[in-house]
Amino acid sequence: MPHILTMVGASLPGGSESVAAEIVGAFGLSPVSGRILSPDRAVELTLDGDPQDGDGDARAIARTLREALPEIDVAVLPESGRRKRVLLADMDATMVVGETIDELAAALGKEAEVSAITERAMRGELDFEAALDERVAMLGGLATTEIDRLAAALTYSPGAETLVRTMAAHGARCVLVSGGFDRVTGVVRERLGFHADRANHLEVGAQDRLTGTARKPIIDASAKVTTLRETALAAGVALDACLAIGDGANDRPMVEAAGLGIAYRAKPVLRDAATAHIDHTDLRTALYFQGYTDAEMTGGSAQARS
Ligand SMILES: [Mg+2]
Known part of the structure; x- marks a missing residue:
């Protein structure tokens, strides 16, 4: 071929x-x-x-x-089959800049402790669930209004909205899947034009403050690849017709399983599992790899320079 x-x-x-x-x-x-x-x-x-x-x-x-x-x-x-019918995208350090859990920890003055664990988890050096539980425990007492404030002020990766809206406009099913938190992914889903989102749920206790626990089962690497398989099945397409994109160790199974798996400014553990890499340009490159031209792109940053 x-x-x-x-x-x-x-x-x-x-x-x-x-x-x-x-x-x-x-x-x-x-x-x-x-x-x-x-x-x-x-x-x-x-x-x-x-x-x-x-x-x-x-x-x-x-x-x-x-x-x-x-x-x-x-x-x-x-x-x-270069144009994909399903998009599965990671959120933190892929669709948005940075790791939201680290920014939430910053609101409690615990960013250094939490980000050290996040970095090791994303490199694949720690068990994802244990590392998540440990960091979520450190968020105990945080007001949910802090999460909403952070979600409203996120910095999006250049080209993120164009990638999602262009694929959606061409009939692809677009799902945001994250080991982060649903209170944030809901905002990102709407802002970027995803059809659905799947992420972890932080339990909320008295006075709208986090209890320091996440609902089980958590969204980890295997839940991400399961979401890919379920989305492909519901869309009636093979995994070959899917694009999965991410940056961390917990994206590896979905990036490996998808017909087009893209490592975006990724950790080394993800790089050799991917079909293609984006290291120097923005997320529109995931559209160029599928043969889209500028004229076929839609979305807020379609004309932005990288
Ligand atoms: Mg990520």
Whole structure:
């Protein structure tokens, strides 16, 4: 099956296409046509024939090209089924900047203790549930109004709204799935245009303050991949037709299971599980990888520069 190579940069260096042609040539392929997805920023090249070793070669081509042009994001994907029908997206450090649990802890003066645990959990060094319980306990006594205040003031990742609204406008089912908290994901779902959200629920006690416990069972890595499977089933599509995107260890199973798994500015533990990476550009790149052009994009930051 023919493959398509997509290159995206804040601005693509001159000669990028000839560098790409030389690299795919070493794998016995050549570009037969090219298409501009975004002037000076995103281009795709259709390659003749199959990479000999399929997926392995596709990844090797992307890796070699990233080494040759270190400022760009690259994907090499089969031509058919490139546009996905389901989007599963992580929230913290993917759709929004930073980790909301750390910011909640900051309201209690406990950010340093909590963020040290978050960092290790996202690297996959700790049991996710135990690490969550430990941090949620530290949030005991926090007023729910603090959560609402934080949710209203989140910083969204560039391109997040465009990614969700464009896929939704083209018929994809878009679900936000998070090991964070439903009081926050509900706000993010509405703001970015997700159809649904799934996250952990913090128990609330007297005077609208957190009790320091999360409802069980919690949303962890396996609940995320279960949500992916359920969403695909309900949408009547195969996992191949799904895009999952995240940054941390608890995204690994869903990113591995989806036809297009994207590691966004990700921890090392997620990188080798992913089909493609976004390291240098914004979340619109997940649309370019699917062959969308600027003209097909909708949403608040569609015209924003990365
Ligand atoms: Mg995350």
